[in-house]
Amino acid sequence: MFTITLKNNKTFQCSANDTLIEGARKAGITLEHSCLSGRCSSCKVMVDDGSSEPTMDEVALSQKEKEDGFILSCVRTPKTDMVIRAEDLSEYKLAVPKTLPAKIKNIEKLTEDVLKVELRFPPNQPLNFMAGQYVNVIKGNIKRSYSIGNSSKENTGIELFIKKYPDGLLSQYWFNEAKINDLLRIEGPRGTFFIRNNASYKNIIFLATGTGIAPVKSMLESIAGLSEDFKNKNIYVFWGVKFVNDLFWSSENLGLNIKYFPVLSREKTPSTEVGHIQDVLLSKNIDLKESVVYACGSNDMIHEAKNKLTENGLPDFNFYSDAFVTSN
Ligand SMILES: Cc1cc2nc3c(=O)[nH]c(=O)nc-3n(C[C@H](O)[C@H](O)[C@H](O)COP(=O)(O)OP(=O)(O)OC[C@H]3O[C@@H](n4cnc5c(N)ncnc54)[C@H](O)[C@@H]3O)c2cc1C
Numbered sequence: 001m002f003t004i005t006l007k008n009n010k011t012f013q014c015s016a017n018d019t020l021i022e023g024a025r026k027a028g029i030t031l032e033h034s035c036l037s038g039r040c041s042s043c044k045v046m047v048d049d050g051s052s053e054p055t056m057d058e059v060a061l062s063q064k065e066k067e068d069g070f071i072l073s074c075v076r077t078p079k080t081d082m083v084i085r086a087e088d089l090s091e092y093k094l095a096v097p098k099t100l101p102a103k104i105k106n107i108e109k110l111t112e113d114v115l116k117v118e119l120r121f122p123p124n125q126p127l128n129f130m131a132g133q134y135v136n137v138i139k140g141n142i143k144r145s146y147s148i149g150n151s152s153k154e155n156t157g158i159e160l161f162i163k164k165y166p167d168g169l170l171s172q173y174w175f176n177e178a179k180i181n182d183l184l185r186i187e188g189p190r191g192t193f194f195i196r197n198n199a200s201y202k203n204i205i206f207l208a209t210g211t212g213i214a215p216v217k218s219m220l221e222s223i224a225g226l227s228e229d230f231k232n233k234n235i236y237v238f239w240g241v242k243f244v245n246d247l248f249w250s251s252e253n254l255g256l257n258i259k260y261f262p263v264l265s266r267e268k269t270p271s272t273e274v275g276h277i278q279d280v281l282l283s284k285n286i287d288l289k290e291s292v293v294y295a296c297g298s299n300d301m302i303h304e305a306k307n308k309l310t311e312n313g314l315p316d317f318n319f320y321s322d323a324f325v326t327s328n
């Protein structure tokens with residue numbers, strides 16, 4: 001067993017056979033993560049002391065990040081005692097993931113390549129989750145990740161926003177075969193993409209591309225229920241899609257004072273911005289030193305946004321993300 005020390009000096013014991021995330025979990029400590037397979041970089045941490053070895057290729061790390069001392073704690077086992085700059089998220093009391101049956105309650109085609117699928121659980125098996133978390137959907141031997149798109153107030157059912165991938169195995173099922181009352185299995189809740197209690201910042205900025213709006217919608221709905229805590233905040237939402245017909249959601253009817261910027265990358269209209277969301281955000285001259293950013297969707301957007309925003313004053317640790325990397 002090795003002793004692992006975190007940012008707040010909390011320690012836990014981790015065996016040489018467990019990844020740092022798994023060892024922490026066994027000790028009752030939650031570290032930031034999402035895919036748990038080395039592809040999204042949510043679990044990236046700086047090592048201040050000690051050594052570890054990768055259980056698989058850390059594809060989500062650049063050569064420079066590796067040279068600078070970063071590792072992916074979901075695919076690293078310790079070789080010595082270690083000191084790592086990881087945040088301890090235990091205060092959030094996340095529900096333990098479980099597997100439960102779910103039936104399709106409704107399917108709605110929102111755009112040419114996005115479906116909204118509502119799933120319901122047996123009445124005695126609700127799913128407790130934090131707004132922003134995701135689930136794995138299991139159909140036969142296929143397992144794919146989807147973010148929960150509704151708020152955590154309603155836990156007898158969830159809604160998912162599903163993008164069609166032309167050669168995608170589960171896309172084939174969702175878009176050509178799925179019907180009401182089909183029985184699936186759900187594994188979750190998963191991930192640590194949820195609103196943090198760092199309420200001292202003036203601005204909360206949400207960045208989403210495509211179906212990455214799902215967890216943002218969930219978080220906004222949960223913020224709406226806590227409007228007292230958030231009424232003095234400036235809430236910004238930048239949502240990027242290709243064409244105006246891809247916009248299947250709007251921030252109206254939430255009862256929140258949101259500054260909402262739909263951004264199109266391939267079309268110009270009078271009521272939308274054009275370009276990439278991270279550039280549109282920078283053009284608004286928001287004080288990034290006083291901001292927290294939650295970004296979800298394409299991996300490229302997340303990497304570019306993090307680099308550009310931290311170069312422009314956003315504190316490094318105020319950027320939270322969930323990258324929709326391919327699940328297989
Ligand atoms: C934590 C997490 C949350 C997610 N939440 C959502 C969500 O809410 N809604 C949603 O639509 N998707 C979401 N995704 C992405 C989704 O899980 C994958 O896109 C999934 O692989 C699609 O399954 P499929 O069987 O249709 O395609 P697959 O059979 O897995 O893939 C077929 C081919 O399609 C392409 N492809 C598949 N997924 C992607 C991708 N994400 N980016 C680029 N190319 C891809 C690849 O070329 C791949 O070889 C999430 C992913 C993660 C990790």
Ligand code: FES
Binds near residue numbers: 044075
């Ligand atoms: S790379 Fe570790 S959680 Fe995704």
